[in-house]
Amino acid sequence: MPDCPRRQRVRGYGGDVQFNTPPIDRSEMLCVGMPWLVEARYNRSLFLLSWGAFLPLKPRLEEPTRCPTINRVLVYSGRPPKLVRAVCPAEPGARPLAVHVFSEEWWGEGLANIHQRPPNFIVEWVGSEPGISAFSWLEISRSRSSLLQQLQVPVNVSVNETDLECPHKCPELDACISASLWCDGKDHCPSGWDESEAQCGATSKLLTSLPGAALAAAAAVISSVALLVCLTLHRLRARRRRRLAKKKLLTGPRLLDNSLNS
Numbered sequence: 001m002p003d004c005p006r007r008q009r010v011r012g013y014g015g016d017v018q019f020n021t022p023p024i025d026r027s028e029m030l031c032v033g034m035p036w037l038v039e040a041r042y043n044r045s046l047f048l049l050s051w052g053a054f055l056p057l058k059p060r061l062e063e064p065t066r067c068p069t070i071n072r073v074l075v076y077s078g079r080p081p082k083l084v085r086a087v088c089p090a091e092p093g094a095r096p097l098a099v100h101v102f103s104e105e106w107w108g109e110g111l112a113n114i115h116q117r118p119p120n121f122i123v124e125w126v127g128s129e130p131g132i133s134a135f136s137w138l139e140i141s142r143s144r145s146s147l148l149q150q151l152q153v154p155v156n157v158s159v160n161e162t163d164l165e166c167p168h169k170c171p172e173l174d175a176c177i178s179a180s181l182w183c184d185g186k187d188h189c190p191s192g193w194d195e196s197e198a199q200c201g202a203t204s205k206l207l208t209s210l211p212g213a214a215l216a217a218a219a220a221v222i223s224s225v226a227l228l229v230c231l232t233l234h235r236l237r238a239r240r241r242r243r244l245a246k247k248k249l250l251t252g253p254r255l256l257d258n259s260l261n262s
Helices: 026-030 144-150 202-209 212-261
Strands: 014-021 036-039 045-055 072-077 082-089 098-102 120-126 131-140
Touching: 014 120, 036 045, 045 072, 045 120, 082 098, 082 131, 120 131
Parallel strands: none
Antiparallel strands: 014 131, 036 120, 045 082, 045 098, 045 131, 072 082, 072 120
């Protein structure tokens, strides 16, 4: 059987993955059963978002599992990997059903090892019946104020508060994300704060929400208007220069005649 053609190890500022059972294309079919490895940089933590409900890692036989499907999203972390979350999956995108997972060093665990090995998640889809699920991830970091608070270091009162915060912060996570993800037309903060009108402005949000063809058309219209304005200004300046030249021609001989008569 051919190998999985898809790269199951991902890095970067953020991204998302969708699971489908049954697979929707040949690539997914060849990668069935293969987990995803998500890694952060050495000085960053990881945040993972999925949809559904957390399940007990060791369910008791006498307590039935309240999950309408036998499908599962399993999240592992650490080296060697250990199961940290089991999720009963739900339809992706429903904010009330969002579940959050942070890498362990975010809470102060394993901070001594963060420079030796980058934080990582292994995410496995156990799709035993038809269904879909998804997860997204973010590289996150703490603001200086949050880090000082975590380390229980007193803050110098003379320090400007703005110097202790980061400009691109998901307030609901108290986490900083990459500037490249801010106002890029796609929600990355769970609340959508990074794409809100308060952060991006109405015009920016409208432009980033347009599909590619509409965005290209809008850019063409803006370019045409700018060109028309430039041509109009050029014509007005040329007309003004002609008027000045004509005025000089009309007034020049009169000045000469006056000088001769005197």
